[in-house]
Amino acid sequence: QKEVEQNSGPLSVPEGAIASLNCTYSDRVSQSFFWYRQYSGKSPELIMSIYSNGDKEDGRFTAQLNKASQYVSLLIRDSQPSDSATYLCAVRDNQGGKLIFGQGTELSVKP
Amino acid sequence: GAVVSQHPSRVICKSGTSVKIECRSLDFQATTMFWYRQFPKQSLMLMATSNEGSKATYEQGVEKDKFLINHASLTLSTLTVTSAHPEDSSFYICSARVLADTQYFGPGTRLTVL
Numbered sequence: 001q002k003e004v005e006q007n008s009g010p011l012s013v014p015e016g017a018i019a020s021l022n023c024t025y026s027d028r029v030s031q032s033f034f035w036y037r038q039y040s041g042k043s044p045e046l047i048m049s050i051y052s053n054g055d056k057e058d059g060r061f062t063a064q065l066n067k068a069s070q071y072v073s074l075l076i077r078d079s080q081p082s083d084s085a086t087y088l089c090a091v092r093d094n095q096g097g098k099l100i101f102g103q104g105t106e107l108s109v110k111p
Numbered sequence: 112g113a114v115v116s117q118h119p120s121r122v123i124c125k126s127g128t129s130v131k132i133e134c135r136s137l138d139f140q141a142t143t144m145f146w147y148r149q150f151p152k153q154s155l156m157l158m159a160t161s162n163e164g165s166k167a168t169y170e171q172g173v174e175k176d177k178f179l180i181n182h183a184s185l186t187l188s189t190l191t192v193t194s195a196h197p198e199d200s201s202f203y204i205c206s207a208r209v210l211a212d213t214q215y216f217g218p219g220t221r222l223t224v225l
Contacts, residue, residue: 032212043204043219044155088154092212096160096168098145099214103154 002027004091006102014110019076021105023089026070032092033065034099035074039085047087048074079109113139113209117217124195125225132190132220134205140185141207145214146178149202161188195224 003026013019021035032051036044050056050063050072062075072091076083089102114137124130134144142163147155159180160168167180179191192199200223206214 034213036216043216046213046215049213097143097208097212098157098160101155 002091002093002100004089004100004102006087006089006105008103009106010108011105012108012110013079015079015081017079017109019079019083019107019109021074021076021087021089021107023072023074023102024070025072025089025091025100027091027093028067028070029094030067030070030091031094033063033072034090034092035061035063035072036088036090037085038088038104044088076107079107081109081111083107084109113137113207113215115205115207115215115217117205117220119220120218121221121223123223123225126196127194130192130195130222132192132203132205132222134188134190134207134217136186136207139207139209141188141209142185143208144182144188145206145208146180146188146190147204147206149204149219155204158190192222195222197224200224 005024034049035047037047038044048063050065056063060077064073086104086106088104090099116135118133144161146158149155157170158173161180161182163182169175182188204219206216208214
């Protein structure tokens, strides 16, 4: 069974620090990877997508992908209390196109 | 990003009644929409994939006769929870796929069955 693994946390970082969120996946042929942010009681919101090995930056967010290690991460620079949320890693299943989600990592940014 | 709406946002119903939830893509056409369910403190669970003009594909363990999905147009998919029971109380979220694989989520519908 194809799986996506994340540490559930909570991950606590002080305001202004870098938050590092990690994700591993089991299907070696996966090509599309996504990070979603979900605030409590709300639906997920797309933050980043990444398809190629290396880094992809968007504002304070950087996604990193290493297909050889089957590992994708999200770095949040200058963390703010408003970044406190659950971050979901998702991998697109090549068969059928559905997304396989990890359990999510709860991030808490302390003022 | 693309905008997906859901209606209603919250519904409370009595056990045994049926509830219909609508999912609309507002600024794009979606040939494929997805329905998820999320229990408190848990991740999203995919229930079914909804394709415009054809039958939905249900995930293993999801009762297709209980969760009826209709995707009659390129902008609307509906989920009907038939004969709802308290254990069906959950947060139901739809998403629509844009281009090859990016999914945008609706705001969700919180269902409470008394």
